[in-house]
Structures are given as C-alpha cells and as structure tokens.
Amino acid sequence: MPSVIEKPAQAKKDGRVDIRLPIETKKVIQSAARAKGMNTSDFIIAAAYDAAQETLVGREIMRLDAEQSRRVAARLIDPGEPNEALKRLMRGGARARKRAR
C-alpha cells in the first residue's frame, strides 16, 4: 500500500470552518498545539481529520442510493473478467509456491 498521504495541514487550504468554542477549551488546545510545536489551526485540523477517518473507516452497515445500487447490482449480475493485475496478484503467490516445491 502506498505510504503517504498528503497531510491535511500541508495541502492547499481552500476550505474554511468557523468554530465558536469556550475560551477554556481554546486555551487547552493552544497549549497542546504549542507542546507539539504546531500552530493552533494545524493542530485542530490534524486532530479532527484523524477523528473523521476513524469514524468513517470500518462502518458496519452501508446504504447505497439508487444510482450506486444500480451500478453494484449490475456488477454482481455480470462481474466481467478480472484484469491482468488482479490475476497476477492472485496467481503469483501460487506459482511461486509451486516452483519452490
């Protein structure tokens, strides 16, 4: 799996969120950011982004809309043929083991 990842804090910043928060909370966030050597916005972005990923990855139930359902159903009815990369991937290991025998 390819490693990295454009960090959200390094990417082009063309979005904006305005948040109101209790001053005490803000102070805690600011000291935590300082402790990590980050500015406050980058710290908030990084923390919220991590939390968002954790929320979204591994969801156990999925509801597809009509268009998505149609595409998935079509592919279930006729999955077509595996591409070369998938065939190489799935058969490569078996070939290598056969050679070793």
Place this chain on the structure above:
Amino acid sequence: MGTELDSLQLALLDGRIHRREAFDCGEPTLNRYLKEHAGQDHKRNAATPYVLVDPDRPEEVVGYFTLSMIGVALEDLSADAKKYVPKYSNVPAVLIGRLAVAAEHQGRGYGGELLRRALGRCLDASRVAAAALVIVDALNADAAAFYGKYGFEPITSDDAYPKRLYMPLRLVAKAQ
C-alpha cells in the same frame, strides 16, 4: 515475486507476541488503530486483525489488515435487476477495513502481498458464510489508486476520503 514474500507468515494479531507499539506505516490513524483498538475489536468480534510477519522476527509487524462482515443495503433496484438478484437487496460483504505496511518495508510488494492474502481470506469466509462483495476503505488517493489498479471500483463518485471501493467476490474467485 517469490520466496521473500512467500516466506512471510500471516497470523492473528496477538498482543503477547507482536510489538504493536513499534509499528509505523506513516499514517497516524492506522498506527493508532493497531496499537489501541485492534486487540479490542478482535475481542468484541467487531473486526479480525491479521498481521504479516517474517518468521525469523515474529514479533515485528511488517503489515496488517482487518476483516469484518458488513451488509450493503441496495435500494430502488429496477424490476429488471430484482429479477436477477432477488436476494441482493441486502448484500453480504467482507470488509477489508484497514491495510497497512510498515514504512521501512514499503515499496517491496508487501502491500500487494497483504491484499492477496486478505482477498484469499475473503473468499474462504464467503465459502463458509455467503458474501458477494469485498469492500475496502481507502484513506487517500494513493490507496484508492492501489486498489483501483486491481479492479476495485469506488462506490461513491465524489472525491471525499476515506473512500469505499468494492469488487464482486466472483471476480476474485475467477482471478485465482
């Protein structure tokens, strides 16, 4: 491909053997998941974590992935599609929720090796309890491209990440 990849062993994550805290794939979310949540998810039967290890250094996690069963609810299928897939209004699927290779081992085909073994487990699982799809969660464009190369297609058409991609398990079976 060959002996180096083939000699790697896939094992269930075992906190007494595997050094989870040393694992670093460059993606904090995936590091933290292995360290803090994988064991617990395993215990409560939410996801099964597998680790890839070199038998000479069984404590070092080279890479890992998680598998769980999920349901994919389809809606508003045309009468035509329903004719062919009457039971598919709720499609059972195997989810490869996370898949990561340690940074020091990246670029050596280990990601593919993990995926190969994960897909093999998905097929095994589907033979025991039916599943029609394999689903993956890609955290970023690189990961989505990695899965796309093998024929995974995005479920949603927007550009948001994490992005879910899918493939019919029949396609995986055909590729074997």
